[in-house]
Amino acid sequence: MSISNNILHHIENFTSQRDKELLAFSLLKSIREILSPIRTSILTLNGQDEPTMEIALTNGESCEYRYQDISVSDSTRASLDYINTWHLDELMKAHDDQYTSFHVLQQSRQQNQYLIITLDNKPSRSESYIVKGMLSIYGNFSSLLAESQTDELTGLMNRKTFEESIVKLYQGTAFEEESDLKSNWIAIIDLDHFKNINDSAGHLYGDEVLIHVSRVMRQTFTQDDMLFRFGGEEFVILMRNRTRSQCAENLDKLRLNVQEIVMNNLDPITISIGVCEFQKDVFHVTLMDQADQALYYSKQNGRNRVTFYKEIVEAGLAKDNSVTHGDIDLF
Numbered sequence: 001m002s003i004s005n006n007i008l009h010h011i012e013n014f015t016s017q018r019d020k021e022l023l024a025f026s027l028l029k030s031i032r033e034i035l036s037p038i039r040t041s042i043l044t045l046n047g048q049d050e051p052t053m054e055i056a057l058t059n060g061e062s063c064e065y066r067y068q069d070i071s072v073s074d075s076t077r078a079s080l081d082y083i084n085t086w087h088l089d090e091l092m093k094a095h096d097d098q099y100t101s102f103h104v105l106q107q108s109r110q111q112n113q114y115l116i117i118t119l120d121n122k123p124s125r126s127e128s129y130i131v132k133g134m135l136s137i138y139g140n141f142s143s144l145l146a147e148s149q150t151d152e153l154t155g156l157m158n159r160k161t162f163e164e165s166i167v168k169l170y171q172g173t174a175f176e177e178e179s180d181l182k183s184n185w186i187a188i189i190d191l192d193h194f195k196n197i198n199d200s201a202g203h204l205y206g207d208e209v210l211i212h213v214s215r216v217m218r219q220t221f222t223q224d225d226m227l228f229r230f231g232g233e234e235f236v237i238l239m240r241n242r243t244r245s246q247c248a249e250n251l252d253k254l255r256l257n258v259q260e261i262v263m264n265n266l267d268p269i270t271i272s273i274g275v276c277e278f279q280k281d282v283f284h285v286t287l288m289d290q291a292d293q294a295l296y297y298s299k300q301n302g303r304n305r306v307t308f309y310k311e312i313v314e315a316g317l318a319k320d321n322s323v324t325h326g327d328i329d330l331f
């Protein structure tokens with residue numbers, strides 16, 4: 001294949017991806033084909049500079065995703081610090097007959113993402129030029145993808161992305177269960193009497209409330225949790241790797257933090273929450289129905305509270321609706 005066909009092939013590959021991780025994987029594959037590096041990886045750090053994700057590709061081996069126990073060497077840390085201090089886009093380091101290049105993929109207050117390539121040869125000028133072009137196409141497409149996955153008003157993920165994320169949960173790629181005690185949870189959050197806020201203060205003011213609530217959600221949960229605006233004044237959180245009591249504690253903290261939002265002339269804002277435990281063998285529509293039933297219970301019983309589906313079933317206040325994948329035909 002000629003060089004230009006080859007590049008077209010990489011671009012075609014990038015732009016066919018509709019998922020951030022697959023897009024990142026496709027960038028690593030392109031880098032591997034162009035430079036044959038010893039190792040190439042994408043490292044994501046959160047706002048506190050803690051590593052939250054690493055996708056790595058070694059020559060000839062399969063791709064490795066890591067969300068925990070990611071080790072970042074002192075020399076890598078030092079290089080990233082140098083890039084940030086001097087506001088660089090890239091940095092090349094030579095050590096022990098190897099060359100490591102660091103490229104900034106994304107920088108924001110919430111997260112920084114870098115492409116790290118380790119080679120046993122210094123790349124030629126034309127190779128560096130091609131990689132630069134690839135990164136700029138990757139950057140543009142990745143922003144477009146992020147925009148299409150984001151709710152415009154709140155900046156949280158949108159409902160379409162929720163559907164995709166829940167599918168990943170079933171495939172086991174989004175988050176794995178850590179131990180018997182810890183689980184993943186689905187919570188539906190709905191503002192109380194939101195219509196009154198719109199009616200008394202106006203729709204724009206109502207929008208302002210939604211923005212504040214989503215900010216509080218971001219502050220209360222970690223980068224590992226997935227936050228969605230589901231529509232209107234309804235939000236969904238996919239929480240990973242928590243015991244039931246940790247989950248309850250976090251959601252209660254959210255409820256209390258939302259009450260602390262100060263908006264001129266408004267009564268305290270409150271939210272009602274319904275939660276269910278994620279179970280791989282239960283159909284996702286059923287899980288959403290469970291969380292919704294728990295939310296309904298919160299609404300019917302004074303609002304401004306958190307209800308776990310399992311507890312209302314055990315108390316005989318709701319019927320267990322579990323339908324497993326085995327009970328229905330999925331197509």
Ligand SMILES: Nc1nc2c(ncn2[C@@H]2O[C@H](COP(=O)(O)OP(=O)(O)OP(=O)(O)O)[C@@H](O)[C@H]2O)c(=O)[nH]1
Pocket residue numbers: 190191192193194195196198202203204205206207210231232233299303
């Ligand atoms: N400002 C604003 N309002 C919205 C948006 N989407 C939906 N709404 C409004 O949200 C309100 C939802 O009202 P209801 O479903 O009656 O619920 P509620 O008043 O919160 O009452 P409860 O849920 O029973 O506590 C309606 O007035 C919708 O017009 C939005 O994007 N912005």
